[in-house]
Amino acid sequence: MGSVTSKSTPPPGADRSRHRGAAAATPSSGRRSGPSARLASREAEARRRRLRWLTLGTAAVVVLAVALAVAATRQPEPGEGAVPADVFQLERQPMLGSPDAPVTVVEFADFKCPYCRDFTLHEFPRFKAAYVDTGKVRFYFINYPFIGPDSDTAAEALEAVYAQDPEGAWAFIERVMQRQGPEDQQWATPEFLVELAREAVPSIDAERLAADLRARRYRDEVEADRAIARQVGVQGTPAIFVDGRFVDDWSFEGLQAAVEEALARRQGGAAPGDAE
Known part of the structure; x- marks a missing residue:
């Protein structure tokens, strides 16, 4: 049986232009299916999750560094605790x-x-x-x-x-x-x-x-x-x-x-x- 090119038909009331864009991004070989597709999907999700954590971790380090720099260089406030x-x-x-x-x-x-x-x-x-x-x-x-x-x-x-x-x-x-x-x-x-x-x-x-x-x-x-x-x-x-x-x-x-x-x-x- 020859290969069949999958088509996507949007449900009634859906934005067709959005779905046309999605279809255009789909490889000509059609929609993936089977265990290999699920594995690839899980791997992609794991990469996205690692990237999110890496981004959040980098942002946290930058914020901490800025806070420490400000704390180290700011002028003391009147009424703060006494310096020994x-x-x-x-x-x-x-x-x-x-x-x-x-x-x-x-x-x-x-x-x-x-x-x-x-x-x-x-x-x-x-x-x-x-x-x-x-x-x-x-x-x-x-x-x-x-x-x-x-x-x-x-x-x-x-x-x-x-x-x-x-x-x-x-x-x-x-x-x-x-x-x-x-x-x-x-x-x-x-x-x-x-x-x-x-x-x-x-x-x-x-x-x-x-x-x-x-x-x-x-x-x-x-x-x-x-x-x-x-x-x-x-x-x-x-x-x-x-x-x-x-x-x-x-x-x-x-x-x-x-x-x-x-x-x-x-x-x-x-x-x-x-x-x-």
């Missing part, structure tokens, strides 16, 4: 105030950041008089250079000055901020920074400082500070933490509110790192 004090490595950072002060404030800054200059010259003097000089706050400075290559040079200069004269580091910070150049220019050269150190810290050994900058002797310390900033989620400067809690408003009034809240927690018996 040991993360900041405070024992090697410049500190101003009484070591027995109840509240710890940490600033991350870039010497080329104009907002850091505003904070240092306009907000910090009032804050220092109200809280650091009165024994309520210990204030720490941590480098977070990110604006330009000379941000690193200025940060390394601070580390070198601090190694020679820990108390003189604060005068150096203020002088660099006073003489800050344009953000888009590389003004923080070793020669200029040595000149500023001479002006701000008369006891500084300028030759030793210049040699330290040429050798990049304190590069590792700056890299360690940068790693701390990334670990706690800093994305811009100035970034200020009061008892480990990020404070979005770095004005005097914003910091005043945060410090008063920290003091109230202390009076209530809570440790700096305790969650609210």
